[in-house]
Amino acid sequence: MKKILTAMALFLAAAMPALGQTADELALKASEMAYYQGKDGKSGVSLVVTDARGRTRRRDMTILRYDIQDNGEQKYYVYFHKPSDVKGTAYVVWKHAGKDDDRWLYLPALDLIRRVAASDKRSSFVGTTFTYEDISGRSPDRDHHELLEAEGDFHVLKNTPKDAGQVEFASYKVWVDKNTFIPMKAEYYDASGKAYRLIEVLEVEDIQGHKTIVKMKATDRNSGSSTIADFKDVVYDIGLKADIFTERYLRNPPRQWIKEGP
């Protein structure tokens, strides 16, 4: 029964653009597909950064996600496995709609929980070409959305920030897959209209009935750096509880979900 409903929902959603889906609805749907599938989820993530001179750096982590409301409040837990000098570092984000997120960082060598002042969501996520917003999502209500002419299998959305002072881009375009509603590509433009930043989805897999991004790439044409993100062992609806995202588990990683590798 549930499957039938899902299928119907997908069918209806797919049919909607033809019925005159608005740009705002499309932006919401794309955000939901990229960041809010299932009630919760777990993923191993490896980020490989390549700088302009071809040198690579690698970060491995486990990310736990817990949704309070679709396209709204969310909680994230990030545990770092590599590189070894940050192994054991944990990070909790309470993502809010309409106000700054709350972030805490745990540094195991000092047993220190630091409250992270984090108003700048456009800064690099742990030194990679991805920003915090690329990892945990940019709330659709921060932008004005405009539907451009479709290109092949993709709807094309042009997004202009409501508060230009908060971001480094003038606008960005997103190519949303007409069938899955997954945002497959995003291109960011500066004030002169130059496309300086690109995010591409390289692989999508079906996991527990959810079309899921398992590989994506960010390229910064200004610095010449790029980062490939691989999402491994993605699982949905594992029954996470809200208390995982608290000081207790920052100090003491939830071993049920986070396995220590060698």
Add this chain to the structure above:
Amino acid sequence: MKKSGVFFFALLAAALLFAKPGRAEWTGLHGFAEQAFGLRLNDDKLTKRKTYNMLEQRLQLKSSYVFSQGPLSRWQGFFQWKGDFTLDEYFGEKTDFELREAFLNLNPEPFLDMKVGRQVLTWGTGDYLFINDVFPKDYVSFYIGRDDEYLKKPSDALRLSFYPQPANVDIVISRFAPNDMPEGDRLSFFDPFQGQIAGRTVDRVLLEPSRQAENLEYAGRIYRNFASTEAALYVFRGFDKIARSYKNEALRQLYYERQDVFGASLRGPFGGGVASVEGAYVRSPEDPHGDNRLIENSMVKLMAGYEKDLGGDLKIGFQYYYEQKLDYGAYARSLQPGDFLWDEHRHLLTQRLTKLFKGQTVAVSLFNFYSPSDHDGYLRLSVSYDLSDRWKLVAGANLPWGEDDWTEFGQMKKNKNIYFRARLSF
């Protein structure tokens, strides 16, 4: 190497041998090797070496063992250890081993976590300033330019963490360990017995509380969140971590007087940044009326801090700290001719600035202490560069200064240094 180190490693080797291969219960061996060198900016003839105050090699190893069977596995038990081998050229190639962590972590009930053994303990809201964090620190490492990790000294403790609704409770029972403070051979400081900044000529005895059950220390914290704001109450019964009181003046004996601390803190988002306030009443039970000239008086300590992310990987932070000696009149009246009269009030301001460059591989950091009441300060600068995921280079400077010789930073003024560290992590 100390005997405890040899013993520990024999134990570890035995455990590794008996751990069945293929079960992967031991997580891998990690750590780093580091070479560090710290050059004095002004010759200090008072200390053992007049041109440098750090030249050492360090090997840190750590691992943990996850119990996969028996009662300890039902309690999600794991054992974790971390130890540092050092070869210290400053003290003539002295080798040493410091066990920084060796604890068993258990989760016997859904609402209870237990951590028993040697562990680093931290709480409170300050940035390099501590009011309710009464756990031992190493200020020698801080002033000579070792990594921030070494500012915290481990405690031998039992930590019980309860998670009932509506608030969480931490209880820590620990054995007393003093702060590592400058003692003259590596860093010169103000010696009240000599009435001046002194080095190797320092001749005094620091008496620690004897190791018996009645000298155990107790620290507690109750904390909870109100939406995004964190609130905490703290209580501590133990000893001052710095030997500030006199046991016997003629024998030059200082000791760690008893201390009780009752405090509170709040931390939460404010104006696009993070604001915090923390305060405590620090009671001196051996001198409750403040009229014993040999024992530290009770105090009130308060601080407020603010940190903000300005974007572009630039962060700034400010703190104001205030300290007041209570029963000051009684203290002043109790003094004898020739005694030193310490101030009643102390005001301290700190500024932090951190900026990251080159894909966050270069971090430039500035931290400044300035006391308008003591007319002294301490500037800490550092630049670190992550050459790769394994190699990290750090250069920095420690620049304490002061008009007088006896203030907290003024007494350190002959210890200005620049330092370099190269670290290979694995």
